[in-house]
Amino acid sequence: xxxxxxxxxxxxxxxxxxxxxxxxxxxxxxxxxxxxxxxxxxxxxxxxxxxxxxxxxxxxxxxxxxxxxxxxxxxxxxxxxxxxxxxxxxxxxxxxxxxxxxxxxxxxxxxxxxxxxxxxxxxxxxxxxxxxxxxxxxxxxxxxxxxxxxxxxxxxxxxxxxxxxxxxxxxxxxxxxxxxxxxxxxxxxxxxxxxxxxxxxxxxxxxxxxxxxxxxxxxxxxxxxxxxxxxxxxxxxxxxxxxxxxxxxxxxxxxxxxxxxxxxxxxxxxxxxxxxxxxxxxxxxxxxxxxxxxxxx
Amino acid sequence: xxxxxxxxxxxxxxxxxxxxxxxxxxxxxxxxxxxxxxxxxxxxxxxxxxxxxxxxxxxxxxxxxxxxxxxxxxxxxxxxxxxxxxxxxxxxxxxxxxxxxxxxxxxxxxxxxxxxxxxxxxxxxxxxxxxxxxxxxxxxxxxxxxxxxxxxxxxxxxxxxxxxxxxxxxxxxxxxxxxxxxxxxxxxxxxxxxxxxxxxxxxxxxxxxxxxxxxxxxxxxxxxxxxxxxxxxxxxxxxxxxxxxxxxxxxxxxxxxxxxxxxxxxxxxxxxxxxxxxxxxxxxxxxxxxxxxxxxxxxxxxxxxxxxxxxxxxxxxxxxxxxxxxxxxxxxxxxxxx
Amino acid sequence: xxxxxxxxxxxxxxxxxxxxxxxxxxxxxxxxxxxxxxxxxxxxxxxxxxxxxxxxxxxxxxxxxxxxxxxxxxxxxxxxxxxxxxxxxxxxxxxxxxxxxxxxxxxxxxxxxxxxxxxxxxxxxxxxxxxxxxxxxxxxxxxxxxxxxxxxxxxxxxxxxxxxxxxxxxxxxxxxxxxxxxxxxxxxxxxxxxxxxxxxxxxxxxxxxxxxxxxxxxxxxxxxxxxxxxxxxxxxxxxxxxxxxxxxxxxxxxxxxxxxxxxxxxxxxxxxxxxxxxxxxxxxxxxxxxxxxxxxxxxxxxxxxx
Ligand SMILES: Nc1ncnc2c1ncn2[C@@H]1O[C@H](COP(=O)(O)OP(=O)(O)OP(=O)(O)O)[C@@H](O)[C@H]1O
Ligand SMILES: [Mg+2]
Numbered sequence: 001x002x003x004x005x006x007x008x009x010x011x012x013x014x015x016x017x018x019x020x021x022x023x024x025x026x027x028x029x030x031x032x033x034x035x036x037x038x039x040x041x042x043x044x045x046x047x048x049x050x051x052x053x054x055x056x057x058x059x060x061x062x063x064x065x066x067x068x069x070x071x072x073x074x075x076x077x078x079x080x081x082x083x084x085x086x087x088x089x090x091x092x093x094x095x096x097x098x099x100x101x102x103x104x105x106x107x108x109x110x111x112x113x114x115x116x117x118x119x120x121x122x123x124x125x126x127x128x129x130x131x132x133x134x135x136x137x138x139x140x141x142x143x144x145x146x147x148x149x150x151x152x153x154x155x156x157x158x159x160x161x162x163x164x165x166x167x168x169x170x171x172x173x174x175x176x177x178x179x180x181x182x183x184x185x186x187x188x189x190x191x192x193x194x195x196x197x198x199x200x201x202x203x204x205x206x207x208x209x210x211x212x213x214x215x216x217x218x219x220x221x222x223x224x225x226x227x228x229x230x231x232x233x234x235x236x237x238x239x240x241x242x243x244x245x246x247x248x249x250x251x252x253x254x255x256x257x258x259x260x261x262x263x264x265x266x267x268x269x270x271x272x273x274x275x276x277x278x279x280x281x282x283x284x285x286x287x288x289x290x291x292x293x294x295x296x297x
Numbered sequence: 298x299x300x301x302x303x304x305x306x307x308x309x310x311x312x313x314x315x316x317x318x319x320x321x322x323x324x325x326x327x328x329x330x331x332x333x334x335x336x337x338x339x340x341x342x343x344x345x346x347x348x349x350x351x352x353x354x355x356x357x358x359x360x361x362x363x364x365x366x367x368x369x370x371x372x373x374x375x376x377x378x379x380x381x382x383x384x385x386x387x388x389x390x391x392x393x394x395x396x397x398x399x400x401x402x403x404x405x406x407x408x409x410x411x412x413x414x415x416x417x418x419x420x421x422x423x424x425x426x427x428x429x430x431x432x433x434x435x436x437x438x439x440x441x442x443x444x445x446x447x448x449x450x451x452x453x454x455x456x457x458x459x460x461x462x463x464x465x466x467x468x469x470x471x472x473x474x475x476x477x478x479x480x481x482x483x484x485x486x487x488x489x490x491x492x493x494x495x496x497x498x499x500x501x502x503x504x505x506x507x508x509x510x511x512x513x514x515x516x517x518x519x520x521x522x523x524x525x526x527x528x529x530x531x532x533x534x535x536x537x538x539x540x541x542x543x544x545x546x547x548x549x550x551x552x553x554x555x556x557x558x559x560x561x562x563x564x565x566x567x568x569x570x571x572x573x574x575x576x577x578x579x580x581x582x583x584x585x586x587x588x589x590x591x592x593x594x595x596x597x598x599x600x601x602x603x604x605x606x607x608x609x610x611x612x613x614x615x616x617x618x619x620x621x622x623x624x625x626x627x628x629x630x631x632x633x634x635x
Numbered sequence: 636x637x638x639x640x641x642x643x644x645x646x647x648x649x650x651x652x653x654x655x656x657x658x659x660x661x662x663x664x665x666x667x668x669x670x671x672x673x674x675x676x677x678x679x680x681x682x683x684x685x686x687x688x689x690x691x692x693x694x695x696x697x698x699x700x701x702x703x704x705x706x707x708x709x710x711x712x713x714x715x716x717x718x719x720x721x722x723x724x725x726x727x728x729x730x731x732x733x734x735x736x737x738x739x740x741x742x743x744x745x746x747x748x749x750x751x752x753x754x755x756x757x758x759x760x761x762x763x764x765x766x767x768x769x770x771x772x773x774x775x776x777x778x779x780x781x782x783x784x785x786x787x788x789x790x791x792x793x794x795x796x797x798x799x800x801x802x803x804x805x806x807x808x809x810x811x812x813x814x815x816x817x818x819x820x821x822x823x824x825x826x827x828x829x830x831x832x833x834x835x836x837x838x839x840x841x842x843x844x845x846x847x848x849x850x851x852x853x854x855x856x857x858x859x860x861x862x863x864x865x866x867x868x869x870x871x872x873x874x875x876x877x878x879x880x881x882x883x884x885x886x887x888x889x890x891x892x893x894x895x896x897x898x899x900x901x902x903x904x905x906x907x908x909x910x911x912x913x914x915x916x917x918x919x920x921x922x923x924x925x926x927x928x929x930x931x932x933x934x935x936x937x938x939x940x941x
Pocket of ligand 1 (some may be wrong): 311328338340342343344345346347358359360460477511576
């Protein structure tokens with residue numbers, strides 16, 4: 001009886017501590033102006049992702065051979081492409097694809113990596129050794145090379161790009177979560193609880209996992225930008241989205257040949273990737289400073 | 298005797314995002330030429346910050362000196378430009394720190410670190426500086442000084458590194474040496490050796506030493522005079538022997554009582570009850586009132602002044618304030634020691 | 636020192652074997668029949684089977700791996716399915732340009748990155764710091780293929796200062812190395828800054844100040860050396876980024892290097908070339924990490940002597 005009480009006390013302690021910290025975190029986050037503005041841009045991007053198809057000035061699919069390769073103007077803010085399609089409209093509907101690929105790839109990698117990291121760190125011994133050796137092998141490949149190899153096996157396409165990026169993200173998540181888990185395991189109360197005989201899976205889920213969340217969140221935000229660039233790169237190389245798709249990397253790939261004639265076709269999709277990744281990185285930095293101050297500076 | 302160093306009403310605070318915490322709260326004392334003066338007090342009472350303020354070494358922290366004077370040779374160091382201050386640091390005034398292992402640069406050879414100051418202040422050319430550095434190492438009792446010049450700090454023991462620190466600090470013949478807990482990080486036997494070395498320095502070169510410590514044992518061993526600090530203020534000051542024999546402030550009394558004595562069993566060590574007040578949240582009256590065995594009503598109302606009695610002792614306690622109604626208040630304006 | 640290096644290299648053998656095996660499996664997982672591909676569209680089934688036997692593709696996969704490894708040790712990487720040229724010959728033409736490009740990129744990236752990082756750390760919280768930080772975050776966020784294309788538009792199309800592709804003259808290296816190095820430069824800026832800021836908080840910096848040393852002596856004489864050890868390690872880890880980036884940048888600039896060869900070979904399903912390229916890329920990456928590790932030991936007195 002008394003033992004259970006100890007546990008609940010501890011949980012409560014953790015919760016109240018987090019609650020009182022939350023306002024402080026919010027305050028210190030608000031102070032980081034750059035991160036705050038980035039958050040506004042991210043919200044705007046999310047709105048575009050959600051409402052994209054309904055807010056385009058033109059039908060992004062509609063070819064108009066009377067106005068092909070037009071430079072930006074008041075009618076077409078980002079110009080038109082070789083079929084006379086409105087570039088801005090295509091960028092707006094493409095946001096879904098470009099952001100979606102990056103976010104889902106990182107989330108997938110985070111889930112897989114977290115599970116492996118928790119298992120590796122918590123069980124130790126040979127389980128740990130096997131998982132970490134596999135990670136070592138995967139670390140021996142540069143990220144993009146690994147992704148290219150994966151796509152080569154699986155064939156081009158958005159779904160396979162997601163899998164490929166998730167694949168190279170997994171080992172780094174596994175390593176980070178493993179490190180955290182080891183640290184947490186060292187702390188006394190888990191030892192105490194284990195000696196009481198709580199089930200391992202319960203300890204991992206109730207005590208270890210919650211404490212790794214803030215690190216995982218920080219790491220996710222810091223990785224999404226890179227994943228979006230990787231996805232765009234794969235599409236640009238012709239290994240991702242099909243060239244006719246409004247995915248930003250694919251748009252760039254399709255319009256490479258128009259360099260010198262219709263620069264806006266190259267400029268705007270790349271700018272969209274750049275701004276998206278920039279605000280994500282700025283936001284990730286701010287978040288890291290707040291949630292994980294020990295890694296700051 | 299003349300005051301070599303005079304600190305008057307020094308106030309230093311740390312400024313964080315939204316609040317200012319004063320941790321040195323109007324400290325005044327004087328150190329005469331050739332003396333060894335100790336500053337004691339519990340951890341966090343502001344000893345290190347006081348000494349860093351004197352050397353103006355708060356750069357890189359959020360600390361700023363808000364008020365007061367640091368007179369060295371009758372010149373207020375707080376008025377000097379950073380450039381002029383640099384000429385004094387390591388030259389006529391130098392410092393050694395608590396942890397010799399982290400206070401030396403781990404990626405530079407000992408010799409190089411030693412020679413930097415020598416070449417800077419004494420303007421010696423490289424070869425001469427090198428020879429001089431070796432002789433400095435020898436003078437602080439380091440064996441195989443020549444080869445140690447080419448070694449890195451982690452290859453030496455803590456005691457050896459502290460000797461290196463002392464050699465560095467002494468290399469330009471400073472008039473004042475500030476030693477911030479020079480022995481705390483060391484083993485007992487090494488501690489004694491280092492203290493012996495410092496006493497020797499005073500004998501041979503008449504170096505004035507400000508010894509900061511929380512160990513009254515160290516004070517009784519080497520100091521002529523002692524200053525007791527509590528919560529960022531001086532609460533008592535006097536000749537070491539007198540203070541030990543007849544402590545005035547209950548805090549000093551508590552500190553002396555909690556000293557381990559030879560032959561006393563460890564388990565019966567006395568500890569002052571309670572905790573040091575949080576510098577961000579200081580009580581109104583005497584800062585020691587909550588822990589004081591002699592606490593009176595007035596103690597929690599108003600803070601006593603630091604006064605100097607006719608014996609030349611200084612203390613900040615309501616127990617004596619009445620007796621010396623006309624006594625000299627030290628806080629307000631400067632005074633020299635004896 | 637020498638013994639340490641040898642020990643490290645021997646320690647890498649299992650990793651190298653695992654990596655080569657993984658690549659081998661990768662390639663065999665690729666859908667499509669290499670024998671049919673090689674034989675051509677009009678080949679009969681019998682011809683395809685004959686070719687399969689000739690190529691040894693009908694043997695068990697493990698046996699194929701051993702044969703592959705044996706040939707590898709003899710310096711035989713096989714023949715390209717596309718041009719039938721030996722893979723080693725293809726590499727011979729392309730390795731040097733890629734290497735030069737990498738060295739050039741990392742060179743300027745380190746130079747500017749360290750400089751910007753030091754400036755940011757020294758002027759921490761003031762406008763040079765913001766400038767450095769924004770440059771750094773932009774450099775990390777910019778897709779290098781886009782940067783390459785924008786530079787082509789500007790410097791090749793508009794002003795005609797540098798060529799848009801090809802490496803007939805040294806000018807051909809300028810734009811690609813810039814596009815490739817931007818991200819690394821940005822990361823080195825950040826690492827230098829954060830590492831230097833951290834080092835400047837350390838006790839021994841206070842000691843140096845207490846000796847009367849000026850800021851310049853403190854930063855360049857005391858702090859930077861310690862920081863560089865960290866920066867070097869992290870810069871080495873970014874080498875993977877460089878290898879990945881080179882694939883994209885070489886494609887943008889039609890640069891005759893290994894990266895573009897990889898993309899071309901994947902598109903043509905030229906398996907022997909792809910396989911060897913993957914092996915070379917990971918080998919390069921592993922090697923650079925080893926070199927960085929050794930250099931780290933060399934610069935860090937604590938490791939050097941223990
Ligand atoms: N860099 C800093 N930033 C913020 N606060 C500081 C800093 N250095 C010291 N303080 C605060 O100033 C107060 C006095 O610290 P100081 O280091 O002077 O104590 P001390 O008497 O030397 O104690 P110790 O015996 O532990 O060395 C403490 O409350 C401490 O928290
Ligand atoms: Mg201290």
